[in-house]
Amino acid sequence: MRYTAITPEARQEMLAALGVKDIEALLATIPAEVRMRGELDIAGPLPEADLRARLSRMQSKAPRHSFVGAGLYSHYTPSPVDALAGRSEWVTSYTPYQPELAQGTLVMYYEFQSYVAMLTGQEIANGGMYDGSTALAEAVLMAMRVKAKSDPVVYVSSGLHPEYLATLETYMSFVGIEVVTLELDAATGRTKMGLDKATQDAATAIVYQSPNFFGVVEDMADVSEDALSIGVTTEAFALAMLEPLPVKIAVGEFQSFGIPIQLGGPTAGFMATKKSWVRKLPGRLVGKTLDADGEEAYCITLATREQFIRREKATSNICTSSGLMCLRATIYLSLMGRKGIQEIAEKNASCARFFAKGFEKLGLKVVHSGPFFNEFTLDASAHPGLYDKLLKRDIVLGLPLKDRFAGRDHQYLIACTELHYSDAETILQEIESLV
Amino acid sequence: MRYTAITPEARQEMLAALGVKDIEALLATIPAEVRMRGELDIAGPLPEADLRARLSRMQSKAPRHSFVGAGLYSHYTPSPVDALAGRSEWVTSYTPYQPELAQGTLVMYYEFQSYVAMLTGQEIANGGMYDGSTALAEAVLMAMRVKAKSDPVVYVSSGLHPEYLATLETYMSFVGIEVVTLELDAATGRTKMGLDKATQDAATAIVYQSPNFFGVVEDMADVSEDALSIGVTTEAFALAMLEPLPVKIAVGEFQSFGIPIQLGGPTAGFMATKKSWVRKLPGRLVGKTLDADGEEAYCITLATREQFIRREKATSNICTSSGLMCLRATIYLSLMGRKGIQEIAEKNASCARFFAKGFEKLGLKVVHSGPFFNEFTLDASAHPGLYDKLLKRDIVLGLPLKDRFAGRDHQYLIACTELHYSDAETILQEIESLV
Amino acid sequence: MSKPTIKEKTVFDLVGQEHPGFAVVGDNAAVDACRAEDLPRRQDNCQGMGQVTEVDVVRHYTRLSTFNFDIDRGMYPLGSCTMKHNPKLNEAVAAESYWANAHPYWPEPYLDGHHHIIDELRQDLIEASGFDQVCMTPAAGAHGELTATFMIRAYHHAKGNDHKKIILTPDTAHGTNPASAAMAGFKAKQIPSGPGGTLRFEDLEPFLDDKVAGIMVTNPNTLGIYETDFKRIADAIHALDGLVYMDGANFNAVMGIFKPGDIGADVMHWNLHKTFTTPHGGGGPGSGPIGYNNNLAPFAPDSGDDRSIGPIKAYLGQWGMFIRAWCYIRSLGGQGLKEVTEEAILNGNYLRKGLEGKLHLPFPTATLHETVFTDKDLPNHISTKDIAKRLIDYGFHPPTTYFPILVQGALMIEPTETEPKHEIDRFIAAMDSILKEAEENPEIVKTAPHTASVSRVDETLAARNLDLRWQAPETT
Amino acid sequence: MSKPTIKEKTVFDLVGQEHPGFAVVGDNAAVDACRAEDLPRRQDNCQGMGQVTEVDVVRHYTRLSTFNFDIDRGMYPLGSCTMKHNPKLNEAVAAESYWANAHPYWPEPYLDGHHHIIDELRQDLIEASGFDQVCMTPAAGAHGELTATFMIRAYHHAKGNDHKKIILTPDTAHGTNPASAAMAGFKAKQIPSGPGGTLRFEDLEPFLDDKVAGIMVTNPNTLGIYETDFKRIADAIHALDGLVYMDGANFNAVMGIFKPGDIGADVMHWNLHKTFTTPHGGGGPGSGPIGYNNNLAPFAPDSGDDRSIGPIKAYLGQWGMFIRAWCYIRSLGGQGLKEVTEEAILNGNYLRKGLEGKLHLPFPTATLHETVFTDKDLPNHISTKDIAKRLIDYGFHPPTTYFPILVQGALMIEPTETEPKHEIDRFIAAMDSILKEAEENPEIVKTAPHTASVSRVDETLAARNLDLRWQAPETT
Ligand SMILES: Cc1ncc(COP(=O)(O)O)c(C=O)c1O
Numbered sequence A, B: 001m002r003y004t005a006i007t008p009e010a011r012q013e014m015l016a017a018l019g020v021k022d023i024e025a026l027l028a029t030i031p032a033e034v035r036m037r038g039e040l041d042i043a044g045p046l047p048e049a050d051l052r053a054r055l056s057r058m059q060s061k062a063p064r065h066s067f068v069g070a071g072l073y074s075h076y077t078p079s080p081v082d083a084l085a086g087r088s089e090w091v092t093s094y095t096p097y098q099p100e101l102a103q104g105t106l107v108m109y110y111e112f113q114s115y116v117a118m119l120t121g122q123e124i125a126n127g128g129m130y131d132g133s134t135a136l137a138e139a140v141l142m143a144m145r146v147k148a149k150s151d152p153v154v155y156v157s158s159g160l161h162p163e164y165l166a167t168l169e170t171y172m173s174f175v176g177i178e179v180v181t182l183e184l185d186a187a188t189g190r191t192k193m194g195l196d197k198a199t200q201d202a203a204t205a206i207v208y209q210s211p212n213f214f215g216v217v218e219d220m221a222d223v224s225e226d227a228l229s230i231g232v233t234t235e236a237f238a239l240a241m242l243e244p245l246p247v248k249i250a251v252g253e254f255q256s257f258g259i260p261i262q263l264g265g266p267t268a269g270f271m272a273t274k275k276s277w278v279r280k281l282p283g284r285l286v287g288k289t290l291d292a293d294g295e296e297a298y299c300i301t302l303a304t305r306e307q308f309i310r311r312e313k314a315t316s317n318i319c320t321s322s323g324l325m326c327l328r329a330t331i332y333l334s335l336m337g338r339k340g341i342q343e344i345a346e347k348n349a350s351c352a353r354f355f356a357k358g359f360e361k362l363g364l365k366v367v368h369s370g371p372f373f374n375e376f377t378l379d380a381s382a383h384p385g386l387y388d389k390l391l392k393r394d395i396v397l398g399l400p401l402k403d404r405f406a407g408r409d410h411q412y413l414i415a416c417t418e419l420h421y422s423d424a425e426t427i428l429q430e431i432e433s434l435v
Numbered sequence C, D: 001m002s003k004p005t006i007k008e009k010t011v012f013d014l015v016g017q018e019h020p021g022f023a024v025v026g027d028n029a030a031v032d033a034c035r036a037e038d039l040p041r042r043q044d045n046c047q048g049m050g051q052v053t054e055v056d057v058v059r060h061y062t063r064l065s066t067f068n069f070d071i072d073r074g075m076y077p078l079g080s081c082t083m084k085h086n087p088k089l090n091e092a093v094a095a096e097s098y099w100a101n102a103h104p105y106w107p108e109p110y111l112d113g114h115h116h117i118i119d120e121l122r123q124d125l126i127e128a129s130g131f132d133q134v135c136m137t138p139a140a141g142a143h144g145e146l147t148a149t150f151m152i153r154a155y156h157h158a159k160g161n162d163h164k165k166i167i168l169t170p171d172t173a174h175g176t177n178p179a180s181a182a183m184a185g186f187k188a189k190q191i192p193s194g195p196g197g198t199l200r201f202e203d204l205e206p207f208l209d210d211k212v213a214g215i216m217v218t219n220p221n222t223l224g225i226y227e228t229d230f231k232r233i234a235d236a237i238h239a240l241d242g243l244v245y246m247d248g249a250n251f252n253a254v255m256g257i258f259k260p261g262d263i264g265a266d267v268m269h270w271n272l273h274k275t276f277t278t279p280h281g282g283g284g285p286g287s288g289p290i291g292y293n294n295n296l297a298p299f300a301p302d303s304g305d306d307r308s309i310g311p312i313k314a315y316l317g318q319w320g321m322f323i324r325a326w327c328y329i330r331s332l333g334g335q336g337l338k339e340v341t342e343e344a345i346l347n348g349n350y351l352r353k354g355l356e357g358k359l360h361l362p363f364p365t366a367t368l369h370e371t372v373f374t375d376k377d378l379p380n381h382i383s384t385k386d387i388a389k390r391l392i393d394y395g396f397h398p399p400t401t402y403f404p405i406l407v408q409g410a411l412m413i414e415p416t417e418t419e420p421k422h423e424i425d426r427f428i429a430a431m432d433s434i435l436k437e438a439e440e441n442p443e444i445v446k447t448a449p450h451t452a453s454v455s456r457v458d459e460t461l462a463a464r465n466l467d468l469r470w471q472a473p474e475t476t
């Protein structure tokens, strides 16, 4: 076996020490009738060069330019992020339950929590969730704990990412909470809050996403001050540029900060809220403390909320979370700094407007009048074949919405980032040349 | 400046501490008339994403299959070599003059010296040279020190790598040693030692390469026991399979062991010899010793041979050498082990024979009757256009010898490694299909 | 490791405000002309977030990393967590642009390679487990448990059996089992293990009634012992139309030896980050695919059936872990995976042998890949915690401590198959020396560690004075 | 760093003989059928070389690496060596397959990209130095010196001036200068520096005669001082038809400030691994291109002229370093390179200021990027070596010690431009504290280091009992 550390010499010594002639003798407790017969029919072993050759043969091509975002965004990852996050001391270490041997990871979580709080404008944050969609589901479960006597209903904007909504509905169906969606205004693309204050305040939670799935920045003006509002952000760069959402719990994705898309997983979900609700939070929390010599030290804290202590009474069942992705986001943010991410945010927004204008010159239409950040919904009915024509040139003109939403037949969701920025004119010209 | 570590805040504090208003004030010692006027006309600064975009635009294609060797060989580098050698503790550390902070590097050099000695069959080795060609030149300079009263001539086999020969001639021309080449036997491709014992023994040195540049394994039967013989090896895998050369000084390249070709530099030259000549060796030597607590420790030793102590009397002027490349070779050898490199060596030799047979079926001829290892000289006069035809398919049929050697007009030097092994039949079929 | 001569605070202690920060792209006037004048800008300075130079960032995270212990430097004998060697090959492949930067919403054929890998991995998991189907989506083991408990509820609901509200778990179960059951709306009931450390049929019987929706059993269990009554228990649960969940965290003691699908399990999760060497990364990411039989298939997240529980996470699952697990499985093949199990068991027993008679063994039963000892009758009130912390000074990560909870002062030790004999011998020698110290010099053990980047950390204080984030001077 | 609790011996102490070793490719029967029966096989077992498991290899080299100090963890103030930050970008780019795996004997167009980079780099070096041409081939600084001294000899030879056999060097010169001159067949003569630490014209005069082939001067010199008489000296040497070599190791105090070509230098080497951030790698590889004026052009290795000295190394030079240096230069641009010089000088002076009046300064002259102090009048016979070793305990690499040789007990300190102020402040504070210890607790200084992976190493013993390689038990 390739990764064995036991040389044939050692193997013999060990069996001898155990006084058995083979490993079979150590399996006595497993009833014969359940023992597996024959070999596992699993291909291999493949030596390394052959395995890599096989993998390259499997690789199909990648797009030259992709405008697909829709919750996962292609941004540039600076070289120090990979170099630093790749150190084995980060990669091959465990959850920091033994703080004396994990101060590196613990300081990182503390920094991550700080960055999440700073960017969401909240008081505190936890050490990360699996991703944005499960972070949202956990946020509503948290709302149930915070607001014990509430109506068993959560009002959700139709601007929420459809896969987030579906995930939320799955979780809710097992805790008896009804999920009711709020319509979008067709013109602005903003959520219509049709509910009076009393209804809002009585609900378990109210969920908005901003920028919403269709790219529109919500204003949430008519969301009640006293409602348990939850704000979702999937494009974290929006946090660097726009006012923090006026919500009680902020959740979403930090994937945009130095984390490759990887088909959507793993990423780094975040959750932030007010300090007084800290004991209701799911997930890991790292706090600052002292060691026996009175020196600054860090450790996991309030673990009494967690499954390994509280078991069925825990605030969540989450255990292994997304440490390494939190590390990447933390290093990314430290390297870029506020000015760095604000510059990228500005360039993303400008870039989206550059292409929006360009497309409109071609007769295509930006669907919603509400302001957008770096993503917008485009109506391409003026040039029905365009998406496919571009595809032949390995340019993906965003996400077609037709199969996902009724009444959006010729609409495409277009995301622009700094990766489209420097060559923006050339890319646009190539598109124009195909119209 | 991108890599400044001085924030604008710090810069002001520092200038204040120095009591100067700007850096200009610190340049007073530099005469005004020599001060540069204007700006350096050097392109940049390029932000990282733009720089990488520019680099990808510069990239032309690479061959699909290359049979070019001729002193630099394409072998597979196992993933742990890159992962381990890439750790900043190896990459960003200095020559280990302060042993207490460099035990890692020092143990590595000790292991490297051991591997070189084991594989060359010599008693001792140094901690590496720039490359094989300069290692050879330094070896002859060492021969002059070892053998003070010798005829000022070095006899060199015409089987020596032509760039090694040219480099040697450059060095020799400044120390008044004549370089005389020995013919190859046209049939076998082996060196004809036309000199009697007395002449050999009187010479400063006699230089053979095996396998020689044309791929032929030399036997050196008629090289005098008492001559100061120097053996050159450019394909280090030959050392794993063939008997060590019966020479007084062994030099060559470890590039084949986990070091990318990189256009020929940097690589890792080696030099090994008998223990009694250790004080005549050029380059760095690491030895085992003890620390103040009596624990095992390692340090640079016999530095009295080196330029930083001996200055003009040093055995060489070499200072910065090829540490990181020695590290790669050392990790590679530790990972592969003897059985690992011997298996690769066997597969290389078999692969070369597979293609030789295949080419002969097509009417091409292996030029020399002497045995080869993983490289051979092919006469392609039967199919004059073949090299170019294959080039169109991004297959490089070895190195054309016509411009480099008289009388080798239709000859190509063909190297086969484990990279041609698994798909050998497919590659050969593609070649056949073009004949 | 030893006390660093360099004390490293947080990155915020290095922050400047004037330095420009990292530049990714230069300016493009044509694009900048389209500045977003229509958007309001954030008015605060992100609560004082500033900039650090690239040099400081590299130093900071390099230094911090050296305060961690990691598998690449030594043995990490965390029982149940399976800290085994993480192949460098997997990291190199997963980082390749084609594999790492693919978007799930790209049209075919850009994702052909990815789907090919996922399909092969699914097939391999099915072959190794004997289940009918596999769902790849869950983000980690606990998430797999949650998915499964959701499916179990949907199963009973579809049959009109909403009264089946009880999920049974043995007292050796991992905390995520009852926690997952609870999140699915079940009531978790705990069954005491027998004197042999296993779940005996007779101990289960009193709990068997029509309200039982199912049982969750780890096998081999968290004591490293094979649950000999598993099949009989499964039959009894099935007789009540209950379902059997097998926690697959210890699958490195299962591969090639038995198939959970053959012993009566209906559904199970894998931790790709345990059995299949994807790195733990200081707390994730993980990946927790589940295998299940056809009786549960309609309820799976991706069944397409209207009885499906629906998605449990956005997108397709933890692709970054799939590609690593695929590389590992292909590098070993079926035969290699069986050898993994065999050597995990060999190492587990060799280590147990080396400590037997020195540390108290609560259960005499033969163990497979891991063993639980306790601090019972250690001299001078030396506790499990003391031993764990003192091991640090000998160059080891502590074992899992105080779990399973039913075992007082548990020390749960799993070497895994990737520990060499000489390292296990060094561990046993370290233990011998610590036990000697416990007699002769208890103080040094009680005050350990002495060579880590910090001394013993005050966790109570952390909970008392909550400090969960940095505060900019101006914002405090 | 501190004493590791894990002692790591050599890889040979882990070796087994039966384990198969790492497998790269599987078997191919058709090819194996062509086994090389015609070749004799090596009969020994490579002197006992064996196999180590992959896991042990990863652990061994990871552990060993942690016994090194590196720039990424702290200040490395080695004067003259210029240990500055090595950008991660350069490493990532250099490792890309297209750039790293190209063969110099491939036909165009496979090498277009490489030649493009080399040409740009050459142009940039010419622009920064003011020379007419650049030869990229030399493998390191000393190799550049050798190439240049070869060219100087060829120059005189072509003029029939073979009697010009003397190369002058100041006593502050780096050892490679006289050593290179000697290898080129010259006699190196040493000139004393003046009281200001520079080479004064009047001190040179007595050495000026027709036998002088040239002079090698480092500028700014190894004391960090600009050689104010450089131009005058160059004119005098030229009057004798001698040539002027400028050692460019300190080019990070030159860029954008003055051009060597303008001050009378005929030829100069760069150390790309100093000025242009290619890593030192624990002793290489380096890269030492040389710049020269047209008077020397015919003699260059690649001139094609029949007066060329011929190649000084196989192939095209240290490509792996070229691509890194190119990335660095493009990341900064001309303005950035000038700022590099300015900040190197700012840091050098700030550090000097912090130590002035505490350590003895042999030369009062203003310095640029580095400064030399000495151990003169330290209390209790504390030596430069003691201070150097004690700095280790404070988390710093020692400065360059006992060089230049003319300065008794020299401590040569160069922070480089990539050290942050807070790190330099920490260094000054460490020095203060060590000087205090020298008074109050000299023992702790004399026995330092106390926190490295080993204590003070016995270098004399190493030379006395030479042990330069591992010996297999059977072969000893
Ligand atoms: C027995 C057992 N079950 C479940 C889990 C939870 O798995 P994860 O951490 O991947 O969520 C663990 C992990 O510690 C475990 O050991």
Ligand SMILES: Cc1ncc(COP(=O)(O)O)c(C=O)c1O
Residues within 6 Å of the ligand: B318, B319, B320, D080, D081, D140, D141, D142, D143, D174, D176, D177, D218, D222, D247, D249, D250, D271, D286, D287, D288
């Ligand atoms: C002043 C000076 N000249 C020359 C050299 C030699 O350069 P290299 O080590 O690259 O051969 C050095 C390197 O230490 C140096 O400091």
